Amino acid sequence: MSTLVQVSQVSKSFLDNPVIKGVSFSVEEGEIICILGESGSGKSTLLRMIGGLEDADEGSIVVEEEEITGPAHNLVPGFDFINFVSQSFRLEPFRTVWDNISSVISYLPDQERETKVNDLLVLCKLTDKSKAYPRELSGGQQQRVAIAMALADDPFLLLMDEPFSNLDVNMKTQIREEIVEILRKAEVTVILVSHDPIDAMSIADRVIILESGQISQIDTPQVLYENPSSPYAAKFLGPMNYLKVGKETLGIRPEKLRITPNGQFAGTVIKSIFMGMHYHVSVDCAASDRVILLYSSCSYPIGDSIQFEHV
Known part of the structure; x- marks a missing residue:
C-alpha cells in the first residue's frame, strides 16, 4: 500500500x-x-x-x-x-x-x-x-x-x-x-x-x-x-484497574481478573450491578487507591470479602 x-x-x-x-x-x-x-x-x-x-x-x-x-x-x-x-x-x-x-x-x-x-x-x-x-x-x-x-x-x-x-x-x-x-x-x-x-x-x-x-x-x-x-x-478503550504488585503498579483490564478463593488480592464488595451477560462487581481493595471493577457470573452482597487474581 x-x-x-x-x-x-x-x-x-x-x-x-x-x-x-x-x-x-x-x-x-x-x-x-x-x-x-x-x-x-x-x-x-x-x-x-x-x-x-x-x-x-x-x-x-x-x-x-x-x-x-x-x-x-x-x-x-x-x-x-x-x-x-x-x-x-x-x-x-x-x-x-x-x-x-x-x-x-x-x-x-x-x-x-x-x-x-x-x-x-x-x-x-x-x-x-x-x-x-x-x-x-x-x-x-x-x-x-x-x-x-x-x-x-x-x-x-x-x-x-x-x-x-x-x-x-x-x-x-x-x-x-x-x-x-x-x-x-x-x-x-x-x-x-x-x-x-x-x-x-x-x-x-x-x-x-x-x-x-x-x-x-x-x-x-x-x-x-x-x-x-x-x-x-487506557480509559478510552474500556475500564482499567490499577493494582500494586510489589513496587510496580499494573494496569489490568477487568476481564483479566478472576474471582477465586485463594487469590493474590483481597477486597470488600461495595457494589454489584447486573449488566445482562454478567455482573459488574466493584471492590474496595488495599492494593489500589481506586475502586476495582471485576466481572462475575453471579452477584455478591455488599460487604462481602472476596479474593481475586490476575490471569
Whole structure:
C-alpha cells in the first residue's frame, strides 16, 4: 500500500487557544483510521483541516500528492477528491433515494449516471428503497444513502464526523457492521472521528487517540487495548484497574481478573450491578487507591470479602 494522506506537524489555534498541537501521522491507501477523543480534544477541527474546510496555522496536509489548504486560500473550500459524511446526512427531503444519489453526478451522461447509481444502490443495499423519500427511511438507511452519495463521484478520501451518533442504540451494532462492509467493498480510504471506543475498535484498522490536541497514541485497536501507553489512552478503550504488585503498579483490564478463593488480592464488595451477560462487581481493595471493577457470573452482597487474581 502507498501513503495517501500525510499530516505533518499541523497546529491550529482559535483566539490564541491551541486546539491542535504539532500533530503528525500518515494514512495508507484503503485504510480506515479512527480519530478518537473526548469532546474538545480537537478531533473535528483536525478532520475539517484534512478536508480543506479549516486552515492550519502551521504544518502541512498532503492528500494524493496535493497540498490541502483551507478557506484562506480557496474561494470555494474543499476538494473534489475528498468527501464528507456528516452526522445529519444532509439528504434532500423532496428527492427520492435514486434522485439524491443521482444529483451528485448530474454532470455524467445519462446512461453512465444510471449505471453508477444502480451500482451504488446494490453496494449500499438500497435497491428496494430507490423510489423512497428520506422521511420513509430508517436512520441506518438514511446513513447508507449519505454514504452512497459520498461515494458517487469516486473520492480518494472519505471523511466521517461522528457517523453513528444519531443512530438508535439498539441498531447501532448492526448498522456499524453494514457500513464497514460497504466501505471495505468500495475500497475507499476513510478517516472518521468518534468519541465512542466501540466505533474505533469495531471499524478501524488503526486508531489515533487525541488528547488535548496532541496524539496520545496511534496503533491498531488490539495493541491500544492491550498495551495503552498512558492512563488517558487506557480509559478510552474500556475500564482499567490499577493494582500494586510489589513496587510496580499494573494496569489490568477487568476481564483479566478472576474471582477465586485463594487469590493474590483481597477486597470488600461495595457494589454489584447486573449488566445482562454478567455482573459488574466493584471492590474496595488495599492494593489500589481506586475502586476495582471485576466481572462475575453471579452477584455478591455488599460487604462481602472476596479474593481475586490476575490471569
